[in-house]
Amino acid sequence: MNLPNRLTLSRLVLTLVFLIAEFGTFPYSETCALLVFGAASLTDYFDGKIARRDGIITSFGTLMDPLADKILTCSAFIAFVGRGDVAAWMVVVIVARELAITGLRLLAASQHVVLAAERYGKHKTISQIVAILAILVAGSYPEWGSWGAALCGPWVPPFAEVAKWLAVLLTMSSGGLYLARNRNLFLQDL
Numbered sequence: 001m002n003l004p005n006r007l008t009l010s011r012l013v014l015t016l017v018f019l020i021a022e023f024g025t026f027p028y029s030e031t032c033a034l035l036v037f038g039a040a041s042l043t044d045y046f047d048g049k050i051a052r053r054d055g056i057i058t059s060f061g062t063l064m065d066p067l068a069d070k071i072l073t074c075s076a077f078i079a080f081v082g083r084g085d086v087a088a089w090m091v092v093v094i095v096a097r098e099l100a101i102t103g104l105r106l107l108a109a110s111q112h113v114v115l116a117a118e119r120y121g122k123h124k125t126i127s128q129i130v131a132i133l134a135i136l137v138a139g140s141y142p143e144w145g146s147w148g149a150a151l152c153g154p155w156v157p158p159f160a161e162v163a164k165w166l167a168v169l170l171t172m173s174s175g176g177l178y179l180a181r182n183r184n185l186f187l188q189d190l
Contacts, residue, residue, distance in 0.1 A: 014040035030140035097175035120174035134160035
């Protein structure tokens with residue numbers, strides 16, 4: 001198995017570790033969740049970069065990379081609902097978009113069409129990761145003592161709120177654009 005595919009698989013393992021830390025009650029569990037999510041997010045960046053650079057794009061990577069991204073981000077947002085950090089309706093919008101686009105990609109694959117990721121989808125993913133990181137920082141900085149409160153207290157909670165809204169708006173708009181551009185795939189079966 002090549003390095004990009006190993007990085008993709010590691011993201012799935014890191015998702016599990018992230019959830020254990022996120023729901024954990026051990027000292028610095030919030031900070032641990034932040035660090036693990038950050039590491040998992042970096043694997044998303046590097047797996048594609050290395051695959052393109054080395055010319056080792058595989059069918060496995062093409063399928064599993066976006067799936068691993070969706071599992072990581074959706075797991076985080078669902079966990080945040082349980083903690084009261086994100087409104088449930090926001091997470092429903094995010095998860096519904098991810099499921100709809102995954103379904104569209106499966107429909108396209110059944111018709112021997114490959115739907116590449118679009119620029120708006122990449123912006124959506126970045127906005128979701130930034131929102132998740134901001135929420136995690138907002139939850140973990142109290143563990144860092146007085147310097148954490150002084151450094152992050154004034155600006156991180158409002159930034160996290162703005163980041164959540166931006167992620168939801170980009171998720172909805174990128175999903176709508178993706179479905180509209182590829183509507184011929186599902187309209188031909190009606």
